[in-house]
Amino acid sequence: MEKRATIKDVAEAAGVGVATVSRVLSGGSASPSTRERVLAVAAQLDYRPSALGRNLRQRRTGGLGLLVPDLTDTFYGQLSEGVLACARSAGEPVVLGSTGGDPEQEAELIGMLLEQSVDRVIAVPSGDAETWAPVIRAGMTVVFADRLPPEAGREEEHDRDPAESALDDLMLLDGVSPRGRVPEVAARPPDVPAVLADDRAGIRTAVRYLRGLGHRRIAFLGGPGHDRRADAFREAVGAPVDEELVVFGTGSRDSAYAAASGLFQSRPDLSAVVAGGNVLGEAAVLAARELDLRVPRDVSLVMYDDVPWAELCAPPLTVIAQPGRDMGYRACELVLREGTRRARSVVLPTELIIRGSCGPRR
Amino acid sequence: MEKRATIKDVAEAAGVGVATVSRVLSGGSASPSTRERVLAVAAQLDYRPSALGRNLRQRRTGGLGLLVPDLTDTFYGQLSEGVLACARSAGEPVVLGSTGGDPEQEAELIGMLLEQSVDRVIAVPSGDAETWAPVIRAGMTVVFADRLPPEAGREEEHDRDPAESALDDLMLLDGVSPRGRVPEVAARPPDVPAVLADDRAGIRTAVRYLRGLGHRRIAFLGGPGHDRRADAFREAVGAPVDEELVVFGTGSRDSAYAAASGLFQSRPDLSAVVAGGNVLGEAAVLAARELDLRVPRDVSLVMYDDVPWAELCAPPLTVIAQPGRDMGYRACELVLREGTRRARSVVLPTELIIRGSCGPRR
DNA sequence: GGTTCCCGTGGATACGTTTTCACGTATCTC
DNA sequence: GAGATACGTGAAAACGTATCCACGGGAACC
Numbered sequence: 021m022e023k024r025a026t027i028k029d030v031a032e033a034a035g036v037g038v039a040t041v042s043r044v045l046s047g048g049s050a051s052p053s054t055r056e057r058v059l060a061v062a063a064q065l066d067y068r069p070s071a072l073g074r075n076l077r078q079r080r081t082g083g084l085g086l087l088v089p090d091l092t093d094t095f096y097g098q099l100s101e102g103v104l105a106c107a108r109s110a111g112e113p114v115v116l117g118s119t120g121g122d123p124e125q126e127a128e129l130i131g132m133l134l135e136q137s138v139d140r141v142i143a144v145p146s147g148d149a150e151t152w153a154p155v156i157r158a159g160m161t162v163v164f165a166d167r168l169p170p171e172a173g174r175e176e177e178h179d180r181d182p183a184e185s186a187l188d189d190l191m192l193l194d195g196v197s198p199r200g201r202v203p204e205v206a207a208r209p210p211d212v213p214a215v216l217a218d219d220r221a222g223i224r225t226a227v228r229y230l231r232g233l234g235h236r237r238i239a240f241l242g243g244p245g246h247d248r249r250a251d252a253f254r255e256a257v258g259a260p261v262d263e264e265l266v267v268f269g270t271g272s273r274d275s276a277y278a279a280a281s282g283l284f285q286s287r288p289d290l291s292a293v294v295a296g297g298n299v300l301g302e303a304a305v306l307a308a309r310e311l312d313l314r315v316p317r318d319v320s321l322v323m324y325d326d327v328p329w330a331e332l333c334a335p336p337l338t339v340i341a342q343p344g345r346d347m348g349y350r351a352c353e354l355v356l357r358e359g360t361r362r363a364r365s366v367v368l369p370t371e372l373i374i375r376g377s378c379g380p381r382r
Numbered sequence: 383m384e385k386r387a388t389i390k391d392v393a394e395a396a397g398v399g400v401a402t403v404s405r406v407l408s409g410g411s412a413s414p415s416t417r418e419r420v421l422a423v424a425a426q427l428d429y430r431p432s433a434l435g436r437n438l439r440q441r442r443t444g445g446l447g448l449l450v451p452d453l454t455d456t457f458y459g460q461l462s463e464g465v466l467a468c469a470r471s472a473g474e475p476v477v478l479g480s481t482g483g484d485p486e487q488e489a490e491l492i493g494m495l496l497e498q499s500v501d502r503v504i505a506v507p508s509g510d511a512e513t514w515a516p517v518i519r520a521g522m523t524v525v526f527a528d529r530l531p532p533e534a535g536r537e538e539e540h541d542r543d544p545a546e547s548a549l550d551d552l553m554l555l556d557g558v559s560p561r562g563r564v565p566e567v568a569a570r571p572p573d574v575p576a577v578l579a580d581d582r583a584g585i586r587t588a589v590r591y592l593r594g595l596g597h598r599r600i601a602f603l604g605g606p607g608h609d610r611r612a613d614a615f616r617e618a619v620g621a622p623v624d625e626e627l628v629v630f631g632t633g634s635r636d637s638a639y640a641a642a643s644g645l646f647q648s649r650p651d652l653s654a655v656v657a658g659g660n661v662l663g664e665a666a667v668l669a670a671r672e673l674d675l676r677v678p679r680d681v682s683l684v685m686y687d688d689v690p691w692a693e694l695c696a697p698p699l700t701v702i703a704q705p706g707r708d709m710g711y712r713a714c715e716l717v718l719r720e721g722t723r724r725a726r727s728v729v730l731p732t733e734l735i736i737r738g739s740c741g742p743r744r
Numbered sequence: 745g746g747t748t749c750c751c752g753t754g755g756a757t758a759c760g761t762t763t764t765c766a767c768g769t770a771t772c773t774c
Numbered sequence: 775g776a777g778a779t780a781c782g783t784g785a786a787a788a789c790g791t792a793t794c795c796a797c798g799g800g801a802a803c804c
Contacts, residue, residue, distance in 0.1 A: 037784035072438045073760025091459040104480045116478040118466045136433045334696025399754035435790025
């Protein structure tokens with residue numbers, strides 16, 4: 021339990037001033053001879069600079085914050101792994117918070133990060149833009165991943181969703197130019213970079229695929245934060261959209277199951293459903309089985325998120341894959357680069373992976 | 383981007399000294415009138431104490447460290463959720479590291495925690511006791527979860543595993559007294575508390591179940607850290623144990639698949655396999671399917687870990703459930719309580735959940 | 745009424761680091 | 775060879791907090 025050596029100890033042992041030690045260890049200039057001596061002494065004393073002192077001096081904690089809704093959701097596990105991998109290679113610690121999809125808990129966790137002086141956070145937001153604006157104004161550099169916070173105080177608005185207009189501003193991967201619509205810089209969250217999957221394309225592809233199989237009554241089963249996907253669904257399915265076929269759970273597995281079960285029972289005429297996330301997909305197959313609906317004979321299913329177990333399902337699930345790990349990694353890169361140069365958002369491609377959960381309409 | 387108020391600002395605004403403010407906010411003694419005034423001013427200035435200053439002053443970071451092998455593994459996701467829930471209710475931030483099951487990365491992450499002055503960590507250890515001993519001697523209070531670090535420098539030793547002797551010392555849940563064996567305080571990791579599942583009982587139950595179905599050639603498919611389970615398996619299966627039927631992957635999904643596939647091909651005579659973890663179980667069903675082995679007709683399967691998708695499998699997987707979330711929660715409790723009173727280890731019960739992946743031997 | 749005790753309070757210090765500033769020496773330039 | 779320039783170096787300040795210590799005043803006690 022001997023106490024750790026401080027920079028002062030090293031300085032004394034090496035016969036130099038603390039400033040010199042600090043410079044040597046921080047990569048500053050120093051004569052080769054002293055540098056070598058300091059390094060030797062430091063190694064011999066097993067000296068490790070205290071992040072506490074450094075952080076206080078620079079008035080910021082080195083680390084990153086990471087806020088996800090639920091680590092039990094495999095997708096967020098993948099995303100977190102990506103963030104951690106990038107952070108580790110940068111030598112940055114990451115403090116993690118699980119919001120449970122609850123804006124209140126999220127706010128609480130943000131407060132904690134603030135208190136810790138963690139000034140860089142990558143978040144899968146649960147709260148709306150109104151809760152995030154102050155955070156950003158407070159000087160935090162934040163990068164959103166997987167989704168954008170919905171605009172506050174607006175009710176459902178299906179023709180022209182705010183998230184969509186924000187997306188217009190995004191740079192597509194590989195330099196693909198943004199869509200040729202009105203750029204109107206919807207500066208809602210004050211230009212927060214984000215790493216998103218190309219939800220619109222993914223959903224569109226899935227819907228077209230189902231359409232091609234003959235399905236006409238297609239439902240969307242979403243969870244919190246799936247608004248953009250729901251809107252993409254509405255767009256893909258085309259007017260008039262049957263709003264009864266767009267249902268949401270609140271985030272828990274129970275709620276997802278309830279939503280799925282309710283959907284199947286209230287609308288026995290539907291022949292296909294696209295689930296907005298893997299827990300929704302899970303709920304859908306569970307509910308279908310419970311109601312003796314066979315997949316894909318009675319109902320076709322495509323699920324957002326490719327997860328290892330999708331292949332193990334009976335039948336193996338057709339999915340819209342999004343690169344969770346990459347998204348986390350890129351988000352971390354963005355938040356690290358921020359401050360150097362202004363970061364731009366990134367949209368990563370999705371891929372429809374066809375397995376066995378979709379069939380022709382009976 | 384206005385800078386945050388410091389304790390000094392509050393003191394001046396309230397017309398008191400900084401010491402008084404600190405006392406009021408830390409729950410020390412103060413006259414009701416000043417307390418009220420200070421509180422009011424603090425609220426009005428939106429003052430939040432800086433963890434930086436406090437940590438430096440007390441020479442320790444408030445937070446907890448959490449080290450898990452892989453967040454993509456649903457079980458560790460559950461465990462992490464438990465830790466986070468407990469930590470949040472205690473107001474403690476947690477810095478997370480993913481070791482990838484690699485002792486080297488683990489050591490690196492420990493170094494980072496040390497540098498951050500995080501002095502309490504709950505870990506699913508990847509390195510052996512030799513790598514952990516110095517950490518503990520350095521004054522860290524650590525709690526192990528899910529498994530114990532294997533003793534260093536010892537090769538496979540099947541008759542009497544060191545982990546088992548360490549387990550003897552553990553307190554069973556609900557005050558059940560420890561097993562009546564020689565207590566010989568195997569002070570290997572110098573009395574580190576741990577939260578474990580009752581692997582031995584879980585495995586034993588599963589093996590007996592398979593035995594009852596007529597299976598005689600039962601294999602164990604393990605991953606890193608599953609040594610205790612493997613030993614429990616050997617014990618349950620009884621001498622002589624066919625060591626060819628005990629195989630290990632190295633942690634990655636690919637490696638798990640390779641191990642499973644190799645096992646099935648080299649020993650077509652086996653009729654049942656117990657997988658030591660959910661990624662191993664996943665690999666087993668994948669490999670079986672690839673080799674045209676039907677579950678449970680050709681081979682029965684029971685998997686350690688109950689995960690949501692076990693039920694979605696074809697067929698639904700019979701599993702040994704362990705309470706991942708609870709384990710994380712309890713581990714966090716232990717690490718928080720440590721220092722107050724000496725924490726004792728905890729063993730949580732497992733449960734065999736019978737679904738459809740086991741059948742009678744053909 | 746004087747002494748003692750206790751409580752509320754503020755000043756000062758320390759925590760370990762980075763960074764600024766000034767000083768001295770060695771090198772370069774004309 | 776004298777001035778200027780560059781560089782290596784150490785002392786000291788600052789970051790925001792908790793805590794030790796001393797001081798003052800009121801209450802309690804004899």
